[in-house]
Amino acid sequence: ECPMLPFGGSEQFNWSPDSRYIVYTSRKKTGRDYAISTDSDIYRYDTATGQTENLCKPADYKEPEIDPSRSMEHQTINHLDRDCNVGYDTNPAYSPDGKYVAWLSMARNGYESDRTRLCVLDLKTGAKTYVTEAFQSGVDGFCWAADSRSFYFTGVWQARSMVHSTNLKGEVRPLTTGDFDYGAGLALCGKNLIVTRHSISAPDDIYSLSFKKKKNAEVRQLTRENQYFQERLKMGEVKERWVATTDGKKELCWVVYPPHFDPSKKYPVLLFCEGGPQSPVSQFWSYRWNLQIMAANDYIVIAPNRRGLPGFGMEWLEEISGDYSGQCMQDYLSAIDDICKEPYADKDRLGCVGASFGGYSVYYLAGHHDKRFKCFISHDGIFNTQQQYYETEEMWFPNWDLGAGPWRKGISADPDNAEKVNDGQKVNPFTTSPHLYVDRWDTPILCIHGEKDYRILSSQGQSAFSAAVMRGIPAELLLYPDENHWVLKPQNGILWQRTFFRWLDRWLKK
Incomplete structure (x- = not known):
C-alpha cells in the first residue's frame, strides 16, 4: 500500500x-x-x-x-x-x-x-x-x-x-x-x-x-x-492570552473578537474544544471551524491549547493519553473562566463547541460544567468510550488512548469505582465515559455526525441525541449520509454553518 x-x-x-x-x-x-x-x-x-x-x-x-x-x-x-x-x-x-x-x-x-x-x-x-x-x-x-x-x-x-x-x-x-x-x-x-x-x-x-x-x-x-475578498471584509482582532491552570501551569489561548468589537458591550462567548486529541490550536485556517466566522456572528471565541497539544514539550503533549477526563478538561474550564473575568464577556451566555475529541469534550463537559454553559454543539464526537473501542477502524487509537479492551481485567464501568488504566497512573477513560453522566445533563445540545465516518461511527452522535431527548433536554441531530469524519462537500458546509449559528443564536442571543 x-x-x-x-x-x-x-x-x-x-x-x-x-x-x-x-x-x-x-x-x-x-x-x-x-x-x-x-x-x-x-x-x-x-x-x-x-x-x-x-x-x-x-x-x-x-x-x-x-x-x-x-x-x-x-x-x-x-x-x-x-x-x-x-x-x-x-x-x-x-x-x-x-x-x-x-x-x-x-x-x-x-x-x-x-x-x-x-x-x-x-x-x-x-x-x-x-x-x-x-x-x-x-x-x-x-x-x-x-x-x-x-x-x-x-x-x-x-x-x-x-x-x-x-x-x-x-x-x-x-x-x-x-x-x-x-x-x-x-x-x-x-x-x-x-x-x-x-x-x-x-x-x-x-x-x-x-x-x-x-x-x-x-x-x-x-x-x-x-x-478581493479580504479587502472587503473586516476581520476580528486575534490576541494571545496565557491562562493559569488548576495545577499551577500556564496554557496559551487564542481569543478572537468580533470585527466591530466594543469593550463597553457584553458579548456571548464560545469555548472552542480542539480535536485530535493531539492536534495544535495554532494559527489555523478552516473552512468549517473558522474562528473568524464565529466572531463575525458577534461571538467572542476562546481557543485554548489545553493539555495534550503539541508545541509545549513532550510532557504537556502526552498528559492526555489515558486521561481524557483529567487535566485537559480542567484546562478548558480554566480558559472559559478566565475570559469571563473581562467586563465585556457575558458569563450568562456561554457556549461550548468542538469536533472529534472536541466533540467528546462537549459530551463530557455537558455532565461536568456546573451550569456554566447555555448550549453545546458536538460534531463527530465520542459519546461512549466503551462503544468506541469496538466500532473504530483504527484499533491502535483506542488501545493507546484508552489503554486496553473494555473486557480486560481491572477495568470497571462504574464511574464511582474508577480503576487505574493498566500500567499507568491515570483514571481509566472507560470509567469516565460521557454516556455515564447523562443523568447530570441539563443543557440544550446539537449533535452533528457523518454516516460515512468510520473513525467515530454516527451511532455515537445518534446515541447522544437520544440520551438528551429521553432526558427531556432540547436537542437537535444533523446527520450527513454522504460525509465522513469531515464535511467536505461545499453545499453540506453551507448547511453546517447555517445549522451551527441557528442553534447558537437560539440559546445565546435571547
Whole structure:
C-alpha cells in the first residue's frame, strides 16, 4: 500500500537522482496486525535488479509478540535494545547528491501522535541520525537544502507553525517568526524556499523565503488569491492570552473578537474544544471551524491549547493519553473562566463547541460544567468510550488512548469505582465515559455526525441525541449520509454553518 491510506500522497515515494532507485512508504501488514499497528517502513526498490530493501529494519529483525487488546506503550515492541523504527516512518526523500535518504519518523508503535522526528540514513555506512532532537515538537514537513548537508522543516511551537533549519549535526535554528502558520509543503527553487502561509485571519497564499547567514528569512508574498475578498471584509482582532491552570501551569489561548468589537458591550462567548486529541490550536485556517466566522456572528471565541497539544514539550503533549477526563478538561474550564473575568464577556451566555475529541469534550463537559454553559454543539464526537473501542477502524487509537479492551481485567464501568488504566497512573477513560453522566445533563445540545465516518461511527452522535431527548433536554441531530469524519462537500458546509449559528443564536442571543 503506497501511498498509505487515508491521507498519503506523492510525498510518500521519491526517485533517486540517478533514477535507478525508488524509495517508498508502506505498512506491509494485513488483518488485525494492520488495525493495531502504526509500524510503517521505508523501502528501496532497485529498478535494475528488481530487489527491495527495508531501510528501517535490520535484516534479522523479527517482530516481538504483541498483545492486540492493550496499549503497546509498555510492551516489548517499544522497548527493544536497538533502533528498529517501529513507529510511523513516512515521506522519504533522497538528498540532491544521492548519498542520503531522509524521512519522517515516530519512535513508538501504536502511537499515531508521537513526536515526528527527521531521520537521516547514510546509504554508504548504514548509520541513522535524528537531526531534530533539539526541537521538542513534531516535524510536519521538510525538504533538503541544495548542499545535501542541511534541511528546511516546519513544526509547531507555542501555537505557531514556523520554518526552521537543521543540519546533519542536529543544529536546529528558527528562520521565521510571526502570528501565522507555514504549511507542511516546502519546495526549494534556486536559492529560495517556496512555502504556503495562513493565519486565523487569512487563508493560504504562497510565499518565497530567502536566507542570509545568521539572520531570519526574508519573506516575499507571491500570490494574493483572496485579496478581493479580504479587502472587503473586516476581520476580528486575534490576541494571545496565557491562562493559569488548576495545577499551577500556564496554557496559551487564542481569543478572537468580533470585527466591530466594543469593550463597553457584553458579548456571548464560545469555548472552542480542539480535536485530535493531539492536534495544535495554532494559527489555523478552516473552512468549517473558522474562528473568524464565529466572531463575525458577534461571538467572542476562546481557543485554548489545553493539555495534550503539541508545541509545549513532550510532557504537556502526552498528559492526555489515558486521561481524557483529567487535566485537559480542567484546562478548558480554566480558559472559559478566565475570559469571563473581562467586563465585556457575558458569563450568562456561554457556549461550548468542538469536533472529534472536541466533540467528546462537549459530551463530557455537558455532565461536568456546573451550569456554566447555555448550549453545546458536538460534531463527530465520542459519546461512549466503551462503544468506541469496538466500532473504530483504527484499533491502535483506542488501545493507546484508552489503554486496553473494555473486557480486560481491572477495568470497571462504574464511574464511582474508577480503576487505574493498566500500567499507568491515570483514571481509566472507560470509567469516565460521557454516556455515564447523562443523568447530570441539563443543557440544550446539537449533535452533528457523518454516516460515512468510520473513525467515530454516527451511532455515537445518534446515541447522544437520544440520551438528551429521553432526558427531556432540547436537542437537535444533523446527520450527513454522504460525509465522513469531515464535511467536505461545499453545499453540506453551507448547511453546517447555517445549522451551527441557528442553534447558537437560539440559546445565546435571547
